[in-house]
Amino acid sequence: MTGIPRGPEDVTPDWLGTALGVDVRAVDVVPIGTGQTGATYRATVTYATAQTALPGSFAIKLPAQDDAVRERVALGYRSEVEFYTDVAEKVAIPVPACFYSDITEDGTDFVLILADMAPAVQGDQIAGCSEQEAALAVEALAGLHAPTWCDPAWTQLAGIAMPKPGDEAAAGGMGEVCKMAAEITTDKLGDSMSAEDRETLSAAMAVVTPWLLTEPQRFAVMHGDYRLDNMLFDPDRKRISVVDWQTVGVGLPARDLTYFTATSLVPEIRSSVERDLVGRYHKALTGHGVTDYDLDTCWRDYQLGAVQAPVLTALGYAFASSTERGDEMILTMLSRGCQAIRDLGTLELITSST
Incomplete structure (x- = not known):
């Protein structure tokens, strides 16, 4: 089981490597933006071996750190994970590529590993x-x-x-x-x-x-x-x-x-x-x-x-x-x-x- 990070401190090299299916040597995680209903982080990755199929950084989306907010917007978390897993590849609107997703049954914990769109x-x-x-x-x-x-x-x-x-x-x-x-x-x-x-x-x-x-x-x-x-x-x-x-x-x-x-x-x-x-x-x-x-x-x-x-x-x-x-x-x-x-x-x- 890969598990879902509770916060950015849980986005470790072992966790990220398991999610991506590669050997990750190090990862540096910093916040992006100031989301009210969720949190987004940029993860800059050092791989154990050179990678051609994976980028050097990702945008990782996690729930808000406030448990009350998580419960209130759980439907939104379900919606976003469902979009990336069941809808994104069937439509033509430009969105970041999704490399990994997971969500709990009650929807209060989730994770998305998305393409980092910088310098956009x-x-x-x-x-x-x-x-x-x-x-x-x-x-x-x-x-x-x-x-x-x-x-x-x-x-x-x-x-x-x-x-x-x-x-x-x-x-x-x-x-x-x-x-x-x-x-x-x-x-x-x-x-x-x-x-x-x-x-x-x-x-x-x-x-x-x-x-x-x-x-x-x-x-x-x-x-x-x-x-x-x-x-x-x-x-x-x-x-x-x-x-x-x-x-x-x-x-x-x-x-x-x-x-x-x-x-x-x-x-x-x-x-x-x-x-x-x-x-x-x-x-x-x-x-x-x-x-x-x-x-x-x-x-x-x-x-x-x-x-x-x-x-x-x-x-x-x-x-x-x-x-x-x-x-x-x-x-x-x-x-x-x-x-x-x-x-x-x-x-x-x-x-x-x-």
Whole structure:
């Protein structure tokens, strides 16, 4: 038995060598980033003999060191391990290669040994992205959606974080949780959030149930939290890798698309380039083999998808501890997301569809 490291101190040469199936002489482990629901480390490896099939460093993902957090996000851990073991090789979205994975039955302990994508750099959620980065992101997203497009087999994934298409009971339950999350979020942020955004947030979270049940016949595997902080860009901004697969779902594909543009582009840029970005996404879908999905329908789905922004943002914030950067990021994402909902007429579209 290889076992699962409890923390970085357990990523020893013996453990890593057993997991990789080679003789490891030494390993140096240092943290990467400041994840709230998990922890990622860079492991630089010295092999006993020269290796041509394995890299010199890896990114190793482990659970949060706080036991309470582990229990709360166990479904997310299951989702991420399931993605790398059962989904990643069947889709075309660029992700780090996975060399090893393991998870306990209750999901509170897991490990992933992934390719180290350095010198790629993480997107800056607060600053927002450029048009070039946005184009990379939406074209990559089609590589996730197209290979899983309307295939009911994907609804059987065990780690789905959001209600499955057409599940009225689950959609109703999620709707109630979202209303609660909206109240908690507005209370926590107080006057930092504008009155207009508070109104939009409340209205959006009040229609989550019918929103989730809209267009149930059109679905694909979704990333769920498709935003800049979960993307790595090569220094030349010609390649992208997508990470953090703890919110995988199955639902209306364009929810991922609008969540990205609404939270990761400043509103002025979004409004000027979103038609082009939707066109790029649609063209990439057809290039991957999706048929019977015209651009007008894609644009309507994009309009509907904007509710994903307050849903994911408020759910993540309402039940988590606050930090200074975290609060700034949430305010930024909510402000951008609420503006997108108003600009796109999303709430009116949901009302007319039910």
